[in-house]
Amino acid sequence: xxxxxxxxxxxxxxxxxxxxxxxxxxxxxxxxxxxxxxxxxxxxxxxxxxxxxxxxxxxxxxxxxxxxxxxxxxxxxxxxxxxxxxxxxxxxxxxxxxxxxxxxxxxxxxxxxxxxxxxxxxxxxxxxxxxxxxxxxxxxxxxxxxxxxxxxxxxxxxxxxxxxxxxxxxxxxxxxxxxxxxxxxxxxxxxxxxxxxxxxxxxxxxxxxxxxxxxxxxxxxxxxxxxxxxxxxxxxxxxxxxxxxxxxxxxxxxxxxxxxxxxxxxxxxxxxxxxxxxxxxxxxxxxxxxxxxxxxxxxxxxxxx
Amino acid sequence: xxxxxxxxxxxxxxxxxxxxxxxxxxxxxxxxxxxxxxxxxxxxxxxxxxxxxxxxxxxxxxxxxxxxxxxxxxxxxxxxxxx
Ligand SMILES: C[S@@+](CC[C@H](N)C(=O)[O-])C[C@H]1O[C@@H](n2cnc3c(N)ncnc32)[C@H](O)[C@@H]1O
Numbered sequence: 001x002x003x004x005x006x007x008x009x010x011x012x013x014x015x016x017x018x019x020x021x022x023x024x025x026x027x028x029x030x031x032x033x034x035x036x037x038x039x040x041x042x043x044x045x046x047x048x049x050x051x052x053x054x055x056x057x058x059x060x061x062x063x064x065x066x067x068x069x070x071x072x073x074x075x076x077x078x079x080x081x082x083x084x085x086x087x088x089x090x091x092x093x094x095x096x097x098x099x100x101x102x103x104x105x106x107x108x109x110x111x112x113x114x115x116x117x118x119x120x121x122x123x124x125x126x127x128x129x130x131x132x133x134x135x136x137x138x139x140x141x142x143x144x145x146x147x148x149x150x151x152x153x154x155x156x157x158x159x160x161x162x163x164x165x166x167x168x169x170x171x172x173x174x175x176x177x178x179x180x181x182x183x184x185x186x187x188x189x190x191x192x193x194x195x196x197x198x199x200x201x202x203x204x205x206x207x208x209x210x211x212x213x214x215x216x217x218x219x220x221x222x223x224x225x226x227x228x229x230x231x232x233x234x235x236x237x238x239x240x241x242x243x244x245x246x247x248x249x250x251x252x253x254x255x256x257x258x259x260x261x262x263x264x265x266x267x268x269x270x271x272x273x274x275x276x277x278x279x280x281x282x283x284x285x286x287x288x289x290x291x292x293x294x295x296x297x298x299x300x301x302x303x304x305x
Numbered sequence: 306x307x308x309x310x311x312x313x314x315x316x317x318x319x320x321x322x323x324x325x326x327x328x329x330x331x332x333x334x335x336x337x338x339x340x341x342x343x344x345x346x347x348x349x350x351x352x353x354x355x356x357x358x359x360x361x362x363x364x365x366x367x368x369x370x371x372x373x374x375x376x377x378x379x380x381x382x383x384x385x386x387x388x
Contacts, residue, residue, distance in 0.1 A: 029347065029348070029351040030344065030347060032363060033343070033347050033363060054367065055366075055367050055368040055369050055370050056334070056335035056336040056341065056342070056343065056346065056369060056370050057335070057343055057346045057347075057366035057367055057368070057369040057375075058343060058366075058367045059343045059344075059347070059363075059366075060343065061342075061343070217342075220342070220344060221344070224344050
């Protein structure tokens with residue numbers, strides 16, 4: 001996968017990758033229990049977990065913990081909560097169980113993930129739709145809270161996504177954002193969002209917690225995906241961030257930080273087409289998006305395009 | 306019935322966790338005592354569903370902490386599907 005393909009192709013390929021992951025999971029006994037596709041968060045040292053205590057049978061405690069850490073002190077009750085890149089809807093499902101929001105809305109580019117989420121959450125206050133984070137099919141000013149969990153690193157033009165977040169949020173709304181970010185891009189991302197009227201409230205490097213989750217859980221999670229052809233196994237190792245995978249290396253070797261950022265929309269600046277990121281940083285973003293597509297392509301499922 | 310179910314649950318967890326079934330008691334806590342996680346629990350529940358022709362709603366698994374609670378849940382589902 002080079003950088004020679006256009007953005008639309010990169011996004012379509014990434015949608016295929018996650019659709020394929022849904023198919024792999026559908027062949028296992030874990031399908032209906034698997035609501036999250038993220039690396040999770042594990043408290044380290046004598047750190048206490050955040051949020052309500054969950055029983056041993058709760059599927060994917062580390063992903064639940066990532067959400068609780070991300071939400072922090074943000075108030076979600078009676079709010080309209082939108083998640084962009086929602087996957088199978090796990091975060092929104094847990095938001096609904098935990099915080100009593102007014103409504104939840106999830107957008108994802110992979111149709112099979114959206115199908116799973118819609119079926120799992122058929123209630124009237126739950127909405128899911130296929131859509132692109134860089135061109136979200138929702139009206140302006142519809143969200144009190146926008147969530148983004150481990151998805152933005154695959155967007156080829158992330159500043160379009162930032163503009164969409166600012167557009168969707170009502171004044172005073174919160175943007176709760178976490179992902180693996182190139183270290184040198186964390187400040188530029190915060191500045192870009194600042195230029196869109198979003199004030200940073202909280203910033204935390206959680207790389208150690210996310211790697212602790214991968215060390216503890218990844219191998220076991222990959223086994224749960226069943227007995228795959230050899231070529232698929234290394235891709236499954238990427239999806240779960242197992243030690244030895246490229247994504248695990250990115251996470252642990254210092255060039256990337258898994259970061260939590262919380263913002264409040266304090267301003268509604270005049271719309272402008274000025275670039276929010278330097279060409280060099282934009283290039284870095286695109287490079288990461290292309291790499292993510294390449295690493296997450298399941299060989300036995302890949303269809304020539 | 307609880308005795309049979311307990312023996313069955315112990316045998317399944319012994320397989321999944323590769324431990325001695327004698328180490329498991331009704332009071333054993335999945336996370337703290339057996340080092341079992343939700344994937345292990347789901348594996349055993351899937352087997353119970355297949356063998357007994359019962360369905361366990363996911364919701365009922367979330368609060369489970371001990372072997373005794375799982376045994377009670379399986380017995381309750383088995384009784385209600387038979388009745
Ligand atoms: C690692 S998963 C995270 C899913 C979910 N947020 C969670 O925590 O379980 C990344 C998700 O981003 C979605 N995605 C990737 N590119 C996207 C885009 N351009 N627009 C919307 N969703 C996208 C993928 O389909 C996938 O569901």
